[in-house]
Amino acid sequence: MHTRRLVKRSILGSRVFTPSPTGDGAPLTGLVQAVKQQENRDVSTGPRRNVYMVLMQDGSLKEFSEEEIAVGFNQTTAKGPLRSSLKQSVWNGRGNGAPLQSQTMEAQKGEANSLSPEALKGERGADGRRTGRPLEGPERDHTRSVSLLEQKRKVVSSSIDVPKVRKSEEEVDMEKVTAAMVLTSLSSSPLVRSPPVKVSECLNGSWKDRGGGFTPSSYSSSGYWSWSGPSDQSNPSTPSPPLSADSFKPFRMPSINGPPPDDAIDEQDGSSLLFDEPIPRKRKNSMKVMFKCLWKNCGKVLSSAAGIQRHIRTVHLGRNCDSDCSDGEEDFYYSEIKLNTDSVADGLSSLSPVSPSVLHAHSNTTPLSRSAPSALYLIHTDHAYQATSPVTIPSTGSGSAASTSFIPSSSSNFSISWQSPPVTFTGTAVSPTHSRTQSFVEQRPQTIAVLSSPPRATGSLSRKSRGEGKKCRKVYGMENRDMWCTACRWKKACQRFTD
DNA sequence: CCTGCCGGGGA
DNA sequence: TCCCCGGCAGG
Numbered sequence: 001m002h003t004r005r006l007v008k009r010s011i012l013g014s015r016v017f018t019p020s021p022t023g024d025g026a027p028l029t030g031l032v033q034a035v036k037q038q039e040n041r042d043v044s045t046g047p048r049r050n051v052y053m054v055l056m057q058d059g060s061l062k063e064f065s066e067e068e069i070a071v072g073f074n075q076t077t078a079k080g081p082l083r084s085s086l087k088q089s090v091w092n093g094r095g096n097g098a099p100l101q102s103q104t105m106e107a108q109k110g111e112a113n114s115l116s117p118e119a120l121k122g123e124r125g126a127d128g129r130r131t132g133r134p135l136e137g138p139e140r141d142h143t144r145s146v147s148l149l150e151q152k153r154k155v156v157s158s159s160i161d162v163p164k165v166r167k168s169e170e171e172v173d174m175e176k177v178t179a180a181m182v183l184t185s186l187s188s189s190p191l192v193r194s195p196p197v198k199v200s201e202c203l204n205g206s207w208k209d210r211g212g213g214f215t216p217s218s219y220s221s222s223g224y225w226s227w228s229g230p231s232d233q234s235n236p237s238t239p240s241p242p243l244s245a246d247s248f249k250p251f252r253m254p255s256i257n258g259p260p261p262d263d264a265i266d267e268q269d270g271s272s273l274l275f276d277e278p279i280p281r282k283r284k285n286s287m288k289v290m291f292k293c294l295w296k297n298c299g300k301v302l303s304s305a306a307g308i309q310r311h312i313r314t315v316h317l318g319r320n321c322d323s324d325c326s327d328g329e330e331d332f333y334y335s336e337i338k339l340n341t342d343s344v345a346d347g348l349s350s351l352s353p354v355s356p357s358v359l360h361a362h363s364n365t366t367p368l369s370r371s372a373p374s375a376l377y378l379i380h381t382d383h384a385y386q387a388t389s390p391v392t393i394p395s396t397g398s399g400s401a402a403s404t405s406f407i408p409s410s411s412s413n414f415s416i417s418w419q420s421p422p423v424t425f426t427g428t429a430v431s432p433t434h435s436r437t438q439s440f441v442e443q444r445p446q447t448i449a450v451l452s453s454p455p456r457a458t459g460s461l462s463r464k465s466r467g468e469g470k471k472c473r474k475v476y477g478m479e480n481r482d483m484w485c486t487a488c489r490w491k492k493a494c495q496r497f498t499d
Numbered sequence: 500c501c502t503g504c505c506g507g508g509g510a
Numbered sequence: 511t512c513c514c515c516g517g518c519a520g521g
Binding site: 488 | 502504
Binding site: 506509 | 511512513514515516517518519520521
């Protein structure tokens with residue numbers, strides 16, 4: 001939207017080639033210090049003629065028209081009018097245009113700053129102050145980008161009536177984005193830098209791009225599971241809360257309605273829906289999602305939902321049509337597996353839903369397989385029929401002094417009793433909104449084990465230790481049960497032969 | 500497996 | 511409250 005004018009604006013401070021004053025054909029380079037827009041009534045549409053103030057290498061300032069100078073980074077591309085060069089940067093603005101990379105990035109930053117054309121005028125002064133500096137070297141662009149950004153901010157604050165609050169928010173985002181970009185630039189080969197466009201898309205909240213802006217090349221082989229990256233890791237402006245989004249399975253089953261590409265989009269959307277969900281930051285880069293066929297005696301594992309669905313559809317359901325005629329039944333015969341090459345905790349905390357139709361069944365998420373020795377396989381039971389279903393273990397509920405119930409504040413229908421070995425889930429299913437509960441269950445699987453040996457299991461304290469002495473039963477035997485003490489008859493602690 | 504006995508439930 | 515019993519857990 002602002003790209004065009006912002007790119008225009010970004011020419012400031014850029015190196016350009018100017019015609020040789022001596023006419024010998026050797027172009028001179030200089031820095032654009034200012035732009036004079038002689039006909040800028042219609043900035044967005046009408047043609048205009050700009051004059052550029054260029055700081056020459058010898059320190060002198062000269063004016064050139066658009067036709068006279070050209071943006072370029074090497075002698076071979078230094079031909080053609082500036083406008084065309086700019087246009088190139090605009091329409092090739094995805095950042096793929098290597099020669100214009102620097103300016104494109106600046107343009108992106110500028111766009112995020114939402115500068116208006118008016119800002120340009122005010123900026124002249126600022127840019128005009130800039131003096132000659134080394135023109136070469138990788139750091140130059142970065143340094144200039146930062147300083148330019150600073151200057152732009154000044155301009156914004158002084159010449160545009162922008163609501164304070166909003167501006168600060170943008171600044172915050174911009175700082176993050178800038179930092180991210182700088183880091184990306186520094187850590188990546190110049191040729192594989194992330195296209196700046198992705199950054200801008202992030203700002204716009206659009207994550208449609210598969211893989212997300214921070215999905216590194218390691219994910220390039222498959223787009224089906226790249227969603228895990230952006231969903232909770234890449235968004236620079238959205239903190240990931242500590243709760244698991246798992247349940248929340250607003251995620252759509254990738255293949256219910258369409259082919260993989262749509263899946264990616266849906267998943268992205270689903271992820272965005274979770275942005276306000278407290279999601280613990282996880283190291284997703286070591287996570288790999290696979291899809292396992294649950295058909296009896298099959299167990300086929302594929303890397304894509306579409307693949308597994310196709311497999312189920314054709315192999316098990318005996319359907320030869322493509323996904324178009326799918327009724328979604330295959331969704332019930334596979335589940336998502338997260339192969340965690342990292343840690344168990346991470347794996348458990350990042351289980352994802354596969355089917356929205358079973359959101360409620362997620363409290364039953366259980367690891368079905370741990371056969372992998374070095375890697376953790378986590379099978380997420382996506383379907384209600386797979387779930388052990390409402391784990392309704394009788395609650396003790398007797399109000400015993402020894403019992404302590406854990407009741408997540410956000411969930412009124414879920415509780416875990418520490419009183420007795422059986423883990424107690426009071427109530428039926430955990431709804432997707434009970435993220436805290438979900439989080440508790442999934443992120444701390446070991447807790448289950450802990451629950452199996454509740455505090456009172458510390459032994460003698462709660463449960464009376466087994467009496468060593470003779471008891472009525474042993475003394476009188478079953479034949480003389482009527483001679484037992486009442487407690488013994490009632491199978492209670494013997495009152496007659498107390499230890 | 501034997502046994503003590505907790506927790507729950509029926510009457 | 512009495513009484514019985516399922517089932518856990520120590521030995």
